[in-house]
Amino acid sequence: MDGGVPEVGAPTVGELGELAVLERVTGRLPAGSPLLGPGDDCAVVAAPDGRFVVTTDMMVHGPDFRWAWSSPEDVGWKVAVTNLSDVAAMGAVPSGLVVAIAAPRETPVAVLEGVADGLRLAVDALAPGCGVVGGDLSTSATFSLTVTAFGDLDGRAPVVRSGAQVGDVLAVSGELGPAARGLARLFRDGVDPSGEPDAEQVRESGADADPDVARQRRPVPPIADGPLAAAAGATAMLDLSDGLAIDAGRLARASGVTLEIDVDAAATTDGAPLDAVALHGGEDHGLLATFPADARLPGGFRRIGVVRDRWSDGSGDLGRTSVDLVRGGVPVSTTGWDPYADWDGAAG
C-alpha cells in the first residue's frame, strides 16, 4: 500500500465483495434523471440539441491527493468539481457523470461511502440535477478515481479557447489562490518530521480550521457561470486548473492573441490585487473568459485585462502570442506544471 487507507473500521471492500459494496454505495450517489440509469450495459443520457460535451479527469492517491490530508468526502467532492468545471468552461450545463474507482481490497467500505457522499454534496451544491449514471469498481494496489462528465450546450456553440478577439475584455470568475495557499499550508504544517503527510500534524497545527485548506480539499468553482458566460457572448473560455498565468497562456496561444492582465486590478474575490499565489496557484478551477468590449459581464465575472494583438518585435512582423502582466511595467514570468517532473512517488 502506498500511503495507507483511512482507518475507519470494517468491513473492507475485499470482505464485503463487489456487489454488496455497489449496493451500499449506489444509493448515496446523486441519481439525476437520465433516460436510463445504472444497471444495464450502458446508461442512456439525453442530448436535447443533438450534441454533448465530454471530459475525463483522474485523481490518483499520491500525486493527486493524500488520505492523510483529505477525507473520502473531500476526495469525492474534488473529483466531481474538477470535471464539472471543464464542462462549465465550454459553456455547457452538466448532464451526467460516470465514475470508475480502483480501490485496494483492504479499503474500508465506509471510504467508498464517503467518496459517494462527497460526489453527491458537490453535485447538489454546484450542478443540481446532474447525476452519476454509471460506474465501475475494480481492485488496485493504488486508490484512484476517474470521472467522465457530460454536458448540454443548450443549442449554443461551444465556447472554445481559440475564439478571443483583439479588443475583447478579459475576465475571471471564481477564487484565485486559496487552493494553492491551502496546499502550501499542508506541505508546511501537515507533515511528520520525515516530511510524510500526517493527519495528526494537520489537526495539531490548526490547519484543519484554515479556510484555504478547506478550499484545497473542496474547491468551489463557479460552475453556473459557464453557461451564463456563453449566453452573454463569451468569445473564449477555459478552466483555471493550473493557475491564471499558465492557463491564460494557453488561451492566448490558442487564440493567436496577447492577453494583457492588469495585476493591480481588484481581481480576487476579496478585492485584493493579484499576487504571485493568485497568478500561479492552481486547483481553484475558476473560469477565464473573453467577452466583447460592450458585453455586460455575467455572474461572478470581473474584468482583469484586455485582449491585444500578438506581440510585435517592432519589425512589423507579428510574432509570438503571450501574456503580458502589467504592474509598473515589470513582467511576471509564467512557469509550467508537469505531474511527472514534480512528483516524488515516495512522498505519496
Add this chain to the structure above:
Amino acid sequence: MDGGVPEVGAPTVGELGELAVLERVTGRLPAGSPLLGPGDDCAVVAAPDGRFVVTTDMMVHGPDFRWAWSSPEDVGWKVAVTNLSDVAAMGAVPSGLVVAIAAPRETPVAVLEGVADGLRLAVDALAPGCGVVGGDLSTSATFSLTVTAFGDLDGRAPVVRSGAQVGDVLAVSGELGPAARGLARLFRDGVDPSGEPDAEQVRESGADADPDVARQRRPVPPIADGPLAAAAGATAMLDLSDGLAIDAGRLARASGVTLEIDVDAAATTDGAPLDAVALHGGEDHGLLATFPADARLPGGFRRIGVVRDRWSDGSGDLGRTSVDLVRGGVPVSTTGWDPYADWDGAAG
C-alpha cells in the same frame, strides 16, 4: 512497482514529461470525427437522435492484466473492446471514447505508444469511424486504464436486459470459451516456479502461439451485431463479460423469466456443443439476446434456447427466475465472479 513495466527502453514518461508524452501518443490514436476533438476543456460529440449511451470500464495492472502476459498493444485493444461491447449490447453504434491512463513515472513512453496502437487497431477493426476524443494522463504507482465509451442508438429504443418475453428465442453471437481457455493456459504454463506470471515461460511453453491465448489477449467481440440485433427486433440483450451462465442469469432476473439453454445445441462458433468452459468462461464479450420467435436472426447470432415463464414450484405460485440448462435433464449450476473475492494482490 507491482509487477514491473515492460522493459522496452528509454525514455520513460517521467523523463519526457506529460506534454511531450501526449504529443507522441495522441497522433497514434484513432481520431474519429467528433464535432470538436481533443485540446480544449471538453470534446463535443454528435448525438443525432438527441440521446447517447455511455459506459465506463477500467483495467488495472494485477487483477485485470499482467505485463508478463500481455503487450501494451494487447492492453489497449482489450480496454477498447470491453467498452465497445457494452455499447453494442444496447444496440448502439460506438461514436466516441475517452481514455484516462495512470502510469508509473518509470514507464517507457513506448508502452503508452503501444497502448495507443492497440486502441487504434481495435477501433479500426471493430468500430471504424469511432475515435478517441479526449483523455487524461496521470502518475500512479499502479498502471491503470479507464475508458468511457459512447454510442448512438440511431433513433431506436435501447435494448435493455429486462425486455425478454416468454416464447422468445434465445440467441448468442460471438465466441464462447477461447478467452477463458487462454487465461487458464497462461496460469498453467506462463508462470515461474513460484507461480508469478513470467513472459519467458509463456514463450518457452509455446503458449504465445496458442489461438486461445491470442483471444484472451485480444478478444474479438461481434460489435457490429449489436445494432443489427436491435434492428432485427431484439427484445433484450447484454454483453457476455462474465460467462454465459452468469450473464444469462442477469438477463433472466432483469426480465422476470426463465431461460432454457439447450447445451447440446451447436452453440459455439466451431459448431461444438456448449461445454463447461463455454458456459462459464468470461471475457469473450459475445452478445446474448432474445428475439421474437418469428424473427430472422441477424449477423452471427445462433439459437441456443428459448424464453420460458418463471420457474414454478408446482403450487401455482410463479417463483424465482432462473437459467435452466437442458442436457439430458441434468442442470448445470451457475457461480459468480467477484474481483475482490478471487484476486490475490500479491500475485499481480
